[in-house]
Amino acid sequence: MTQTPQSPSDQPWQDPQRAGGPSGSQPASGPQAYGQPSSPPPGPGAPSGAPQGDERTMMLLAHLSAPLAMLLSVGWVPFLGPLLIWLFYKDRSAAVRTASAGAFNFNLTLSIISIGLWISVILTLGIGFLWAIPAWIALFVIQLWCHIKGAMRAADSRVYEYPFQLRLLS
Numbered sequence: 266m267t268q269t270p271q272s273p274s275d276q277p278w279q280d281p282q283r284a285g286g287p288s289g290s291q292p293a294s295g296p297q298a299y300g301q302p303s304s305p306p307p308g309p310g311a312p313s314g315a316p317q318g319d320e321r322t323m324m325l326l327a328h329l330s331a332p333l334a335m336l337l338s339v340g341w342v343p344f345l346g347p348l349l350i351w352l353f354y355k356d357r358s359a360a361v362r363t364a365s366a367g368a369f370n371f372n373l374t375l376s377i378i379s380i381g382l383w384i385s386v387i388l389t390l391g392i393g394f395l396w397a398i399p400a401w402i403a404l405f406v407i408q409l410w411c412h413i414k415g416a417m418r419a420a421d422s423r424v425y426e427y428p429f430q431l432r433l434l435s
Contacts, residue, residue, distance in 0.1 A: 316360040316422050323354050324419035327365035331372045332412050340379065343408065344372035351434055363424050364415070366434035371411065371427035375404050 316324060330346025338345075347368035354361040382400055386393035407428075415425035 316358065316419075320358045320360055321419060321422060323350055323358065323361040324364040324424075325416050326350060327361065327368050328412050328415035328419055328425070331368050332409060335372075335408065340405075341376075344369050344376060347372060348434075360422075360424060363435075364419060367425065367427045367430065368412070368415065369434050370430035370432055372408070373433065374429060374431045375408055377431070379404060 327347050327350045330350065331343045334346040335343035347365045351362060351365035351369055382397040386397050411427055418425040
């Protein structure tokens with residue numbers, strides 16, 4: 266039987282600096298006594314290097330703060346929640362930094378598209394509503410779908426790569 270390789274987003278989060286580079290090979294750490302584990306065992310059901318506790322919570326919050334901010338601001342600042350999480354946690358956890366930067370970049374991209382739709386409505390003296398309203402509905406559905414999918418991946422200690430984004434934060 267042949268097995269299809271998993272995509273990187275289906276694998277648990279692993280910090281490239283701790284894993285020994287992009288190939289994932291661990292650097293040699295010297296001799297170990299027989300029967301001694303090379304590192305402390307991970308928590309129950311969690312792969313080694315997977316975000317635990319506070320990290321996983323912040324990853325979830327990075328994904329879910331955008332729809333919450335979008336609802337509270339009537340769609341104007343969905344990127345604010347992920348930006349705040351990125352600012353406060355970028356130096357504490359690489360997994361949280363990646364999740365919040367992805368959520369920020371994705372929401373900023375869709376906000377720019379939404380502003381472009383408003384400009385088209387204004388320039389066409391209201392005729393642009395014919396294409397802007399369906400486009401806004403599509404943007405809302407895409408945002409909601411991607412953030413729910415990102416939150417589900419974060420709950421499984423995996424990083425979600427948003428489909429299209431202007432990469433301003435990393």
